[in-house]
Amino acid sequence: MTLDADTILSVRDLRTWFKGRHSIAKAVDGVTFDLKRGKTLAVVGESGSGKSVTSLSIMGLLARPGAIESGQILFRDRQERVHDLARFSQKQFRALRGREIAMIFQEPMTSLNPLYTVGDQIGEMIALHEPISPSEARKRALEMLRHVEIPDAAGRLDDYPHQMSGGMRQRVMIAMALACSPSLLIADEPTTALDVTIQAQILDLLRRLQDQFGMSILFITHNLGVVAEIAHDVVVMYAGRVVEQAPVMELFARQTHPYTRGLLACTPDAERDLGSEGERQALYSIPGSVPPITDLPPGCAFEPRCGYAVPACRNALPPLVKAGENSISRCIRSHEI
Numbered sequence: 208m209t210l211d212a213d214t215i216l217s218v219r220d221l222r223t224w225f226k227g228r229h230s231i232a233k234a235v236d237g238v239t240f241d242l243k244r245g246k247t248l249a250v251v252g253e254s255g256s257g258k259s260v261t262s263l264s265i266m267g268l269l270a271r272p273g274a275i276e277s278g279q280i281l282f283r284d285r286q287e288r289v290h291d292l293a294r295f296s297q298k299q300f301r302a303l304r305g306r307e308i309a310m311i312f313q314e315p316m317t318s319l320n321p322l323y324t325v326g327d328q329i330g331e332m333i334a335l336h337e338p339i340s341p342s343e344a345r346k347r348a349l350e351m352l353r354h355v356e357i358p359d360a361a362g363r364l365d366d367y368p369h370q371m372s373g374g375m376r377q378r379v380m381i382a383m384a385l386a387c388s389p390s391l392l393i394a395d396e397p398t399t400a401l402d403v404t405i406q407a408q409i410l411d412l413l414r415r416l417q418d419q420f421g422m423s424i425l426f427i428t429h430n431l432g433v434v435a436e437i438a439h440d441v442v443v444m445y446a447g448r449v450v451e452q453a454p455v456m457e458l459f460a461r462q463t464h465p466y467t468r469g470l471l472a473c474t475p476d477a478e479r480d481l482g483s484e485g486e487r488q489a490l491y492s493i494p495g496s497v498p499p500i501t502d503l504p505p506g507c508a509f510e511p512r513c514g515y516a517v518p519a520c521r522n523a524l525p526p527l528v529k530a531g532e533n534s535i536s537r538c539i540r541s542h543e544i
């Protein structure tokens with residue numbers, strides 16, 4: 208198992224399937240990407256594209272019948288040891304989760320317990336992984352509340368989650384996630400439920416915490432506007448597969464897959480340069496919806512919705528090919544887009 212020195216996470220040809228009695232839902236089907244140390248990689252796509260199943264696979268949190276069919280999830284821990292998480296047992300995951308890899312979600316109450324004060328919850332998170340006295344745990348919890356810039360942190364330590372606003376709860380969840388200084392943070396739509404101003408504040412906070420703690424972030428979102436704010440690199444997923452991957456600047460300067468173009472055209476306030484007005488109108492909302500992943504066509508899965516499609520798109524699944532300076536695209540017409 209080899210990993211480039213600057214890579215913390217390498218997902219290689221990952222397949223996570225849900226096998227039913229009569230069909231197989233290939234939620235993640237051959238996904239490959241690398242996350243660099245201290246960087247943010249955004250995974251983007253519409254609902255059902257396989258983003259969450261990818262992150263749950265990495266965290267060992269898949270629910271039955273979901274299971275990793277094949278592939279590798281190589282992760283470098285703090286001692287520079289490389290593990291294949293695709294082969295981890297639940298026991299191994301319990302030692303790793305929280306300490307080396309942490310996760311934040313759209314809904315803070317999935318992580319927070321309404322019956323305990325925020326100070327106790329953060330303290331307990333630390334105590335789970337380190338031998339620490341109750342007073343030391345309380346001190347560290349306070350420190351964490353200050354790190355996530357909660358005003359009057361000392362006064363909020365004994366608050367219960369329901370006494371806080373949505374934005375403040377989100378900060379507490381981030382404090383809990385970062386309490387043990389994980390080297391990888393997986394953020395699954397952490398700002399989607401928040402209004403635009405609070406969303407911008409949380410993204411700003413995550414960026415600052417990343418500089419301070421040096422962690423890598425895998426950021427799951429359907430919103431390219433958020434990607435522009437936070438990501439260094441971007442993976443675009445469609446129907447369980449990667450369709451485009453590029454550094455963020457390159458992706459916004461030129462999209463090499465029609466799906467990415469469509470997503471960008473649907474994103475309010477995103478920077479974009481989509482050429483003519485006619486083109487912008489045509490792509491404003493992507494027609495149709497993601498096909499059922501139990502029954503994908505043999506060719507390009509986006510072909511039925513694609514304004515650039517030609518008959519050859521239906522023949523075989525296009526491979527991911529180099530399409531720009533540092534970008535790859537799963538489109539046979541990537542150079543004409």
Ligand SMILES: Nc1ncnc2c1ncn2[C@@H]1O[C@H](COP(=O)(O)OP(=O)(O)OP(=O)(O)O)[C@@H](O)[C@H]1O
Pocket residue numbers: 225232233234252253254255256257258259260261270271272273429500
């Ligand atoms: N328990 C399950 N049983 C069968 N199929 C499932 C199950 N959970 C997820 N899937 C399949 O996996 C696909 C991808 O789901 P996933 O949640 O990863 O999408 P997503 O891109 O994260 O979307 P969202 O933004 O809505 O969370 C779904 O369309 C669904 O078909």
